[in-house]
Structure formats: structure tokens, C-alpha cells
Amino acid sequence: MKREDDHIEKVKRLLQSAFPPMDSQLRRDLWPEILKRMTAAPIAVPWYDWVLIAVPWYDWALIALLTGWVVVVPESILQLLYQF
Amino acid sequence: MDLLERFKQGDVDAFETLFRQFQGEVYSWIVQIVRDPGAAEDLTIETFWRIHRSRARFDYRYAFSAWARRIATNLAIDHMRARHLEKELEQEPAVEPADSALQRETREKIQQAFRRLSPKLRATARLVLIEERSYEEVASAFGKPVGAIRTRVFRAARQLQKELERLGIKP
Numbered sequence: 001m002k003r004e005d006d007h008i009e010k011v012k013r014l015l016q017s018a019f020p021p022m023d024s025q026l027r028r029d030l031w032p033e034i035l036k037r038m039t040a041a042p043i044a045v046p047w048y049d050w051v052l053i054a055v056p057w058y059d060w061a062l063i064a065l066l067t068g069w070v071v072v073v074p075e076s077i078l079q080l081l082y083q084f
Numbered sequence: 085m086d087l088l089e090r091f092k093q094g095d096v097d098a099f100e101t102l103f104r105q106f107q108g109e110v111y112s113w114i115v116q117i118v119r120d121p122g123a124a125e126d127l128t129i130e131t132f133w134r135i136h137r138s139r140a141r142f143d144y145r146y147a148f149s150a151w152a153r154r155i156a157t158n159l160a161i162d163h164m165r166a167r168h169l170e171k172e173l174e175q176e177p178a179v180e181p182a183d184s185a186l187q188r189e190t191r192e193k194i195q196q197a198f199r200r201l202s203p204k205l206r207a208t209a210r211l212v213l214i215e216e217r218s219y220e221e222v223a224s225a226f227g228k229p230v231g232a233i234r235t236r237v238f239r240a241a242r243q244l245q246k247e248l249e250r251l252g253i254k255p
Contacts, residue, residue: 004238011241012213014248018194019214022119024112026128031103033129034136038096 092142099139103132106149110156113225116215117160117207118167127163131156150224157207157225164203190253197247201240208233209240 070077090098110131115124134155135142142151198206208226211217212233219237223230248254 007245008213008237008241011244014194015198015209015213015244018191018198019119019210022115023121024115026108026111026125027121028125029104030107030111030125030129030132031100034103034132037129037133038136 088142088144088148092139094139099136102148106152107132109149110152113153114156114160116217117157117210118163119210123163123167127156127159130159134159153225154227161203161207164207193251193253194248197244197251197253200247201243205236205240205243208236209244212237213240 066080070080087098087101091102107128111124111128114127114131115121118124118127131152135152142148198209201209208222211222211225212219219230219233223233226233228236
């Protein structure tokens with residue numbers, strides 16, 4: 001472990017000598033750029049997202065249940081249509 | 085109402101407040117990974133744009149800054165993957181004039197060897213070894229355990245050593 005740490009320390013010194021420190025201060029306000037994007041492209045939500053948001057999970061469960069029922073007992077379609 | 089709650093509900097003023105509070109921190113993190121101020125500005129904008137678009141998925145269990153840093157790290161690595169190797173050489177700050185030709189040559193060889201590492205190894209090594217960020221901080225930004233980051237740093241150091249030896253430099 002000690003040898004590994006020494007090795008990493010050597011590589012660290014080497015890298016620090018080869019890569020001068022970067023100025024990491026932001027020199028300008030970037031908010032106007034974000035505003036530009038916000039006005040240029042209103043957020044597009046795909047239709048399937050709208051469907052997922054608009055229909056609650058228990059309705060999806062009911063749809064799945066009815067679909068399964070119709071596949072297993074196809075003759076029940078008429079009964080179901082009558083209910084609707 | 086809480087600032088983060090308002091942001092999550094799409095309040096632009098709340099988003100602006102968060103943006104102004106964290107843009108410097110996000111930029112600083114990205115520029116240390118990509119080492120290109122122009123690209124770091126673009127990636128900072130992209131990071132916040134993604135944050136804005138996915139605000140509904142923001143989880144209160146995490147700090148906003150940690151979430152932003154995670155997105156920023158992924159974008160910075162994608163940028164490094166896409167970037168051409170030669171271009172990166174040009175972006176390194178100029179060599180100090182006091183350097184001898186030998187020092188300059190050594191420095192260039194180290195930079196050359198470093199560029200041969202994969203983007204993930206380079207990003208990790210830059211943050212931990214060059215910028216001396218803590219393992220915990222880097223692990224959180226990569227969404228990995230601290231042990232995985234230690235392993236990554238060790239792998240980067242080992243690969244770098246091999247490459248340097250090939251280029252005639254003994255660390």
C-alpha cells in the first residue's frame with residue numbers, strides 16, 4: 001500500500017509539473033445564454049410523456065387487466081362493450 | 085415556498101437564483117476536467133439547460149450542487165470523448181519561457197502520455213492528481229464508491245508510467 005501511494009505521489013508530481021494550474025474562475029455571467037435558449041426552444045414534452053402524466057397508474061393497471069382478459073376470453077369483448 | 089420546490093415547479097426566478105449561485109462552482113469543476121475555458125463555458129450552459137429540462141426529476145435527498153456536478157461530469161467526459169486529440173494539445177496553457185528545451189520536451193512527452201489514457205481515467209486523474217480534489221468529492225461526482233475512484237487513479241498512474249517509460253521518461 002505504501003509503495004502504491006509513493007508511486008501515485010511520484011506520478012502526481014510529474015503531472016503537476018507538466019500541466020500548469022488552470023484559471024478556474026468564471027469570467028462572465030452565463031445567465032443570458034440560458035435565457036436565449038429558454039426563449040428559442042420552449043420545452044417540448046413528447047406525447048407519450050403527456051399520456052403517462054395524464055393517466056394515473058391505476059387506469060393503466062385496469063387497461064392491462066382488461067387487455068389480458070380480452071386475450072384470454074375473446075368472447076367477452078361484446079360483454080365489455082355493453083358495459084361501456 | 086422553498087427555493088428548490090419553486091424551481092421544481094418551473095419557477096424561472098428560482099432557477100435563475102440557483103443558476104447564479106452555482107454557475108461559478110460548476111464552471112470551475114468542468115474547466116478542471118476539460119482544461120479549455122471556452123468549452124467549459126459551453127458545457128456549463130448545457131449542464132444548467134439539462135438541469136432545467138429535468139427539474140421534475142430532482143430528488144430532495146441530494147444537494148442541488150451534487151446533482152449539478154454529476155450532470156456536469158458526465159457532459160465533460162462526453163466532451164472529452166468527442167474531442168480530437170490534437171486539439172487538446174493546443175489548448176494547454178503556454179509553456180513558461182524560462183523552461184529549457186529539455187524541460188519543454190519532457191513536459192510535452194508527459195502531456196502526450198497523459199492523452200493516451202481513456203477519458204474517464206484522464207478526468208479522474210486530473211481531478212485527483214492535478215487539481216487535488218478529494219476522493220470523496222470525485223466519487224460523488226462520478227456516482228461511484230470511493231474505492232472505485234482509488235482503483236481508477238491507480239490504474240491511471242500505472243498506465244501513465246508504462247507510457248512514459250516507452251517514451252524514455254522514468255517517473
